[in-house]
Amino acid sequence: MPHIKNALIRYRIIDKCLRNKYKPFPSKQDLRQACEEALYGDSTGENICDSTIEKDMFAMRMEHDAPIKYSKRDKGYYYTEDDFTINEIPLSEDDVQAIKFAANTLVQFRDVDMFKQFGSALDKIFDRVNISNNPNDKELDNYVQFETVTEFKGSDFLSPLLKAIKEQKVVYFDYESFVSGKKKRRKVTPLLLKEYRNRWYLIAFDLVKDSIITYGLDRMMDLELSEEMGKQPANFNAELFFKHSVGITANENSPEQIKFKANNVAAKYIASQPFHASQKIVKEGKKRTSFEMEVLISEELIRQLVSYAFEIEVVKPLWLRDELAMRFQQSVELYNN
Known part of the structure; x- marks a missing residue:
């Protein structure tokens, strides 16, 4: 069974390489390296040989009608049908069992430090393959809807x-x-x-x-x-670079203390999904809850604050309070025109 599982995974990796518009016409060696790096974290050829890739592509042609051809001019492989992908083919029983095997293995490690940040993702995979004995069942969508993400370029x-x-x-x-x-x-x-x-x-x-x-x-x-x-800055520290950031913005500026109040309904959402790890509740009133946090003020943070509109009032710093007021005023003017 492990041999079958690895073969099914290799098919998916080969399919992805053949559809990669940024690196078209991969050679047999390119496909072998991609499979070996994905499965073993190595590309020396000790785990997968070229003949294995040849057999995989033959199996993809026979079992999945994959239109794989070799280009003598470009010295690499390609799909003759631009929109073909093995991902459109319904999962076989072997596919389902391979996914379940992998999911059940991974979920056992969700509390290990290395995987803690991926815990929710592992849970999603585990739930999806175990919620039904047949993940291909289209009727399942009538009862359970999972969050979907738009395919990411790059x-x-x-x-x-x-x-x-x-x-x-x-x-x-x-x-x-x-x-x-x-x-x-x-x-x-x-x-x-x-x-x-x-x-x-x-x-x-x-x-x-x-x-x-x-x-x-x-x-x-x-x-x-x-x-x-390459040249690397001497003071760059990957672990600390985003310590005070919200989102993807980081710079050399010092973090600022932000104080804001939220009505008690919004406060429950904000407390359950904090803007930043430094966020804390400083006072709970009858109608509003006061928060503090120390962060770099970025466009990502401002947009998150704006999303709560009248449910949040920024108290400090004054310049951020003025910035939010200006944006709200611009919104009012936009809707009044």
Whole structure:
């Protein structure tokens, strides 16, 4: 059974590589390395050989009608049908058993320090495969609806960027600005990958700007790993970099103390899902609850405060109170026009 499980996982990895628009026409060696890195965290060839990948692609063609072809010109494999994916094929009994096996194994480790931050994700997987004996059952959606996430662009860059971080190598990529819509080539030393609200970001030392910059992976294109050794700031500490942050914004500014009041209904939500780890209740009144926290004031935090509208009143600092008042006034003017 373990052999079957690994084969099914390899099919999914091969499928993902063949659909990767940023690295088209993967060679047999590329596919082997991708499978070996995903399954064993290594790509030396000690665990998977090229013949295994050949057998996998043959099985994908025979069992799943995968339209895999080899391009002599590009010296790599591809799908002849652009929209084909093995993920659209209903799960077989072996697929279901493989997923259940993996889920039951992982969920046993959800309280281990290494996996604590993924506890809720592991629980979701465990619930999904155990809530019904047949995860393919379409009628299940009539009784249970799980939260869905829009597919994230740029996730294919996670593995090569992690490799660059570990090896401290320089990477190049084109980056599109939200403001101007223009693309510009970047040269950076990757420092840290961070997920925020189902999006991935790269914190990197920009070798042109000579500063630490945050880049969204969904706006990256044409990623290129080089053999150049990168330059890293001496004072960068991955564990402390986001200590005072809400969201993805971090800088050299000092955190500020924020005091705010919330009506008691909103206060229950805010207490159960704090804005920041430093948040604490300082006073509970009949109608409102007072909070304090010490954070870097960022656009992400301001947007979260704004989302509560009239249910929250920021008391301190005054400039943040004025900023919120201005935004609310602009909203009033917008709706009055």
